[in-house]
Structures are given as structure tokens and as C-alpha cells.
Amino acid sequence: MKHILENDFIVDKVNNKITIKREFAANQDLVWDAFTKKEILDQWWAPKPWQTKTKSMNLKSGGTWLYAMVSPDGDEHWAYIEYILVEPTTRFTGKDAFSDSDGNINKNMPRSKWEVTFTGKGETTHVELHISYDDLAQLEATIQMGFKEGITMTLDYLNELLPSLKK
Secondary structure (H helix, E strand, O other), X not given: OOOXXXXXXXXXXXXXXXXXXXXXXXXXXXXXXXXXXXXXXXXHOOOOOOEEEEEEEOOOOOOEEEEEEEOOOOOXXXXXXXXXXXXXXXXXXXXXXXXXXXXXXXOOOOEEEEEEEXXXXXXXXXXXXXXXXXXXXXXXHHHHOOHHHHHHHHHHHHHHHHHHHOO
């Protein structure tokens, strides 16, 4: 019998949060690496056919990640993450924002706090993304921009990539 991998997307407008639960057919160390190593992130952290280009990354508490999602036409959409807490292989938290290529935050766009947790279950890993916003308007703006579709496609992209990364 084939195991069905978990894939949930929950919007909580009362608390201005999005929760994404996703299970991947890979061990916890590999899934952690896929979320935290720029060489792997650049292969999947964008919905197809977009690509990701990391300008800088320092994965540690107080570190940052500056990257662009690049369209097939070459349009770049920059983002900046400030890591608040990094607990290797189990979780990280950070503040996410749209930015320019120098990491200057665009204050006219939504900003969110992410907590990403990783729980190994042998041959699979359960990942939960808890994304919170300061207010309902930012949450709704994010949803209107197609976040659900984009993050679903992005996580599907990782799911397709993982078998090629297994050692």
C-alpha cells in the first residue's frame, strides 16, 4: 500500500496566520538541507518555471538570506529573510520581507514571521510552516498575490527534486 504524504494549507484570518503542513519522502537531514543550503534552495525555492538566485546567505540566529525569484523573462523579485532562531535540523524562525537587490525592505508590501519545523518519521519528514502577519490586511494581500498557489507549486518542486538528492 502506498503512503499518502500530508499536504495541508490552512488560513486562520482570526489570528492572521497561515499554516502549511507538508510531508516529504526523504529523511530529516536531507529535507533540512533542502531548506537551508543555498546550493539546494536555488534549485527549487520558486514555482516552476521561475528560478531562485541567492545573493547572500548566512544561516544562523541573527543571519540573513537575500535572494531573487527570477522569471523566465529575467524579471527579478527580491526577498530578504532575517533569521531569528536556527536550531539545526529541527527548526528555524525568521522575518520575511520583499526587498530590493541590496536587501532594503519594501515597506509597502506584506511582511511576515515564519517558523519552520522539521520532524523526522524514518523515511519521511513532516514540515510545518507557520506564517504570521501583523494584521489581516497583510495576510489578505499575500493571499491575493497567489501565495497558496505559488507555495504549493514550490513545495511540489522540492518533492520532485528530493529523489535526485538522496545519497
